[in-house]
Amino acid sequence: xxxxxxxxxxxxxxxxxxxxxxxxxxxxxxxxxxxxxxxxxxxxxxxxxxxxxxxxxxxxxxxxxxxxxxxxxxxxxxxxxxxxxxxxxxxxxxxxxxxxxxxxxxxxxxxxxxxxxxxxxxxxxxxxxxxxxxxxxxxxxxxxxxxxxxxxxxxxxxxxxxxxxxxxxxxxxxxxxxxxxxxxxxxxxxxxxxxxxxxxxxxxxxxxxxxxxxxxxxxxxxxxxxxxx
Numbered sequence: 001x002x003x004x005x006x007x008x009x010x011x012x013x014x015x016x017x018x019x020x021x022x023x024x025x026x027x028x029x030x031x032x033x034x035x036x037x038x039x040x041x042x043x044x045x046x047x048x049x050x051x052x053x054x055x056x057x058x059x060x061x062x063x064x065x066x067x068x069x070x071x072x073x074x075x076x077x078x079x080x081x082x083x084x085x086x087x088x089x090x091x092x093x094x095x096x097x098x099x100x101x102x103x104x105x106x107x108x109x110x111x112x113x114x115x116x117x118x119x120x121x122x123x124x125x126x127x128x129x130x131x132x133x134x135x136x137x138x139x140x141x142x143x144x145x146x147x148x149x150x151x152x153x154x155x156x157x158x159x160x161x162x163x164x165x166x167x168x169x170x171x172x173x174x175x176x177x178x179x180x181x182x183x184x185x186x187x188x189x190x191x192x193x194x195x196x197x198x199x200x201x202x203x204x205x206x207x208x209x210x211x212x213x214x215x216x217x218x219x220x221x222x223x224x225x226x227x228x229x
Contacts, residue, residue, distance in 0.1 A: 003039075006029055006031070006039060007039055007042065007043060009028075009029060010025060010029070010036070010039055010040070010043065011043060011048055011060065013025060013028065014050065014058055014059055014060040015060045015064065017059065018059060019052065019056070019057030019058065019059055020057055020058055020059065021056075021057045021058075022036040022037060022040070022054060022058070037054060040058060048060065048064070049061045049064055071109065071113065073116055076109075076113065076116045076117060076120065077116075077120050077122055079102070079105060080102065080117055080120040080122060081120070081122040081123075081124065083098040083099070083101065083102040084098075084122070084123060084124040085124040086098040087099060087124070087126065088124040088125065088126035088129060089124070089126075089129065089173065089178070090134070090137065091133075091134035091135070091137040091138045091141070092134050092135075092138065093138055093141075094137075094138075094141075095134070102117070105117075130196075133178075133195065133196065136195055136198060136201055137171070137178060137195065139201055139203070140168055140171060140180060140195070140201075141171065142203075143168050143203055144168045144169065144170065144171070146206070147167075147206055147207055147209070148168075148203050148204060148205065148206050148207065149165055149166065149167055149168075149185075149203070149204040149205055149206070149207050150165070150166050150168055150182075150201060150202070150203060150204065151163070151164070151165050151200075151201070151202045151203075151204050152164050152166065152193075152198050152199070152200060152201050152202070153198070153199040153200040154193055154197055154198055154199070155197045155199060156197070161199065162186070163186075164184055164185070164186050164193075165184075165185040165186070165204065166180070166182035166183065166184050166185065166191070166193065167182055167183040167185075167207040167213065168180055168181075168182050169181045169182055169183065169214070169215040169218055170215050170218070171195075177194055177195060177196055178194075178195040178196075179192045179193060179194055179195065180192065180193040180195060180198075181215065181218050183207075183213045183218075190217070190218045190221050190222075
């Protein structure tokens with residue numbers, strides 16, 4: 001459970017009971033009592049009127065309710081452009097999920113803020129993006145989730161094509177294009193592959209989780225080889 005979800009759950013429990021102990025909350029949420037004490041403190045600091053003390057129990061004053069989502073105009077712009085960029089560059093499934101998420105956020109906003117979403121003048125046009133791009137992205141996302149190898153034909157910067165078998169670890173958006181972070185069986189090393197240079201793509205057998213070939217190892221390798229100023 002995400003911490004934000006846990007704090008919401010704690011507030012809901014404290015609203016519906018006379019006194020609730022840290023031990024009870026810890027048992028219900030499968031965390032330690034120390035974690036609950038920290039969460040109670042943070043709820044209090046954020047303005048939630050928590051009453052009580054450690055060893056006795058906690059409650060929230062009668063009549064308190066969680067406020068609706070409150071975003072500033074700049075925060076709403078940030079959410080809208082983020083969702084629109086995902087719709088443009090994230091493939092059909094992610095695009096549909098982004099649209100659904102934005103609709104949910106809009107409904108959760110106070111009525112006087114909902115118009116800010118439609119009024120946002122930040123856009124991410126998708127007319128210039130090849131539809132096959134989104135299909136390849138979805139296939140790679142699925143392969144990463146299932147830890148399955150990918151067989152592909154890849155064109156380098158000089159348009160020379162090579163056949164590769166890779167272990168896809170992550171996708172990252174950099175310099176206007178998606179790249180695949182992967183372990184390459186041909187090079188026996190980590191490589192990044194531009195999605196727009198992938199010509200043929202097929203899913204192969206599952207790959208194991210091996211020390212030295214995981215995403216964290218890829219990140220460390222990139223950081224270690226990064227040019228220093």
